[in-house]
Amino acid sequence: AAKAVGKGEWRLFEPKMQDALSARLLLEEDIKRGLAAKEFCVFFQAQFNSDKKLVGAEALVRWHHPTRGLLAPGAFIEVAEASSIMSSIDQVVLLRACEQMARWADMPIFRDITVSVNISPAQLYQHHFVEDVLAVIEKTGADPQRLKLELTESMLVTDMSQAIERMRQFKQAGIRFAIDDFGTGYSSLQYLQQLPLDQLKIDQSFVRGLPEDSSSLAIIRAVMAMANSLGLEVIAEGVETEVQRDILFANHCYLYQGYLYAKPQAAEQLEAMMQAEQINV
Ligand code: C2E
Ligand code: MG
Ligand code: MG
Ligand code: MG
Numbered sequence: 001a002a003k004a005v006g007k008g009e010w011r012l013f014e015p016k017m018q019d020a021l022s023a024r025l026l027l028e029e030d031i032k033r034g035l036a037a038k039e040f041c042v043f044f045q046a047q048f049n050s051d052k053k054l055v056g057a058e059a060l061v062r063w064h065h066p067t068r069g070l071l072a073p074g075a076f077i078e079v080a081e082a083s084s085i086m087s088s089i090d091q092v093v094l095l096r097a098c099e100q101m102a103r104w105a106d107m108p109i110f111r112d113i114t115v116s117v118n119i120s121p122a123q124l125y126q127h128h129f130v131e132d133v134l135a136v137i138e139k140t141g142a143d144p145q146r147l148k149l150e151l152t153e154s155m156l157v158t159d160m161s162q163a164i165e166r167m168r169q170f171k172q173a174g175i176r177f178a179i180d181d182f183g184t185g186y187s188s189l190q191y192l193q194q195l196p197l198d199q200l201k202i203d204q205s206f207v208r209g210l211p212e213d214s215s216s217l218a219i220i221r222a223v224m225a226m227a228n229s230l231g232l233e234v235i236a237e238g239v240e241t242e243v244q245r246d247i248l249f250a251n252h253c254y255l256y257q258g259y260l261y262a263k264p265q266a267a268e269q270l271e272a273m274m275q276a277e278q279i280n281v
Helices: 015-036 077-082 086-104 129-140 153-157 160-172 204-208 214-230 242-250 267-275
Strands: 003-006 009-011 040-049 054-065 069-071 114-118 147-152 176-182 199-202 233-236
Touching (some): 015 086, 040 114, 040 267, 054 086, 086 114, 114 176, 129 160, 147 153, 153 160, 153 176, 160 176, 199 204, 199 214, 214 233, 233 242
Parallel strands (some): 054 114, 114 147, 147 176, 199 233
Antiparallel strands (some): 003 009, 040 054
């Protein structure tokens, strides 16, 4: 990054840019250290249907930092994705999620749920991506039919034909797909119908707009209509209030994820919550 100082004169870095760059490099080193020290772990956020039945869980990465405390991905994912470290984090998350799925296969409440894993933009196009995922499934004994990969619209348009090819290979193994943050990117019916999808996740920004914002509601209705014509399941993210849930229900959205039901938490905490039947919304 070069910055124009005067006409025809360029200075490589302003002091502030230098500071920002150093901060990024320090964070990058710290992530590497944290990975080696096994400080990265996975939380699970429960997903429910309109009968209050647990139907799924989304795996969300967390960093147990020795001095900064528990960190959500917002604190490190951008720097990790800009370098090659994200693929190491991805490996940890996929392995932990599949190990957990294998454990849940013995617990009645969890046996039939799907476990969703977020895929990073670079991951989808990695040469060995399909083989890597299948190897983790094989190693952990997780049921591929219960695994769901979350992609975003923007990562699919990078190389649509390659993405579709990859997705087809996963489909053959029984793995499912969801489009995360749906409604925030570029989507046309024509492009969606070419993809072997199972689920659309309504982005939390639209749910947050309920009940006041009429344009959020209009988008939610459009997503429901789109999903209906494509035969896709829809889940709403970021459901925080009963009013929001009731509006979603009235608009035929019957799957929910959000603080109203459960926050992302360690697997043991989620198990304890389900055993205590603390879901009464
Ligand atoms: P996402 O996949 O859309 O995940 C949903 C985010 O919304 C999570 O944030 C979750 O904690 C938060 N959330 C859930 N319910 C509510 C609610 O009711 N209200 C509000 N305000 N927020 C809610 P989190 O865990 O901080 O993750 C942020 C993003 O980081 C994720 O968005 C996803 O894009 C990315 N991410 C998380 N884990 C991974 C991972 O293992 N790999 C990759 N590649 N990306 C990840
Ligand atoms: Mg997600
Ligand atoms: Mg999302
Ligand atoms: Mg997201």
